[in-house]
Amino acid sequence: MKSALAEAWARFWETRTAREKQLITWGGAVLAVVIGWSVLWSPAQEGRAQLRETLPAMQRQLAQMTAQANEARTLSAAAQGVAPTGAALRDALAASLNDHGLPPAQVQVMGNAVQVQMKNASFPAWVAWLDDARKQFKVQVSEAHVTALKADGQVDLTASLQPPAVH
Numbered sequence: 001m002k003s004a005l006a007e008a009w010a011r012f013w014e015t016r017t018a019r020e021k022q023l024i025t026w027g028g029a030v031l032a033v034v035i036g037w038s039v040l041w042s043p044a045q046e047g048r049a050q051l052r053e054t055l056p057a058m059q060r061q062l063a064q065m066t067a068q069a070n071e072a073r074t075l076s077a078a079a080q081g082v083a084p085t086g087a088a089l090r091d092a093l094a095a096s097l098n099d100h101g102l103p104p105a106q107v108q109v110m111g112n113a114v115q116v117q118m119k120n121a122s123f124p125a126w127v128a129w130l131d132d133a134r135k136q137f138k139v140q141v142s143e144a145h146v147t148a149l150k151a152d153g154q155v156d157l158t159a160s161l162q163p164p165a166v167h
Contacts, residue, residue: 085112085163086109086112087109089109089114089137089139089161089163090107090108090109090114092137093107093114093116093133093137093139093161094107096129096132096133096136096137097116097129100125100128100129100132101125102118102121102122102125102126102129103118103119103120103121105117105118105121106118110160112162112163113142113160113161113162114139114160114161114162115158115159115160115161116157116158116159116160116161117157117158118155118156118157119156120149120151120154120155120156121154121155121156121157122153122154122155123146123148123153123154123155124153126155126157130159133161137161137163138163138164139161139162139163139164140161140162140164141159141160141161142160142161142162143159143160144157144158144159144160145157145158145159
């Protein structure tokens with residue numbers, strides 16, 4: 001196949017005059033330059049121009065997003081420092097108990113503390129909830145009374161939780 005193609009090209013080339021050969025050579029060179037320009041150089045040059053136009057806007061967006069991320073970090077740290085108190089803490093603890101699937105509990109405000117009373121509760125589940133509540137609501141146990149029941153791991157309990165003291 002290669003040799004047949006080479007033979008056909010050689011026959012074609014040999015039958016051309018010197019002027020035709022020169023025109024075909026120069027035409028091929030010009031065609032190669034035009035194809036190279038339109039396929040390689042022109043798209044790259046247009047892409048660079050477009051990037052030059054859009055880059056300042058993208059840099060402004062990056063600066064704005066960086067400033068917003070810094071503000072979000074600052075606000076997140078500030079929000080974590082605020083612990084609910086009183087009725088807000090009672091409601092938050094009651095919702096949290098329900099979310100953790102613990103049995104219905106009596107949750108009431110007593111002074112600056114919130115008292116939680118539960119009957120026939122799973123002790124491991126209560127301890128896991130207490131750890132989550134301590135982390136999430138920044139409460140500490142000020143007093144707890146736990147009575148073991150006959151069923152393994154089940155308890156009746158009363159616990160007083162209070163927010164950390166403000167200095």
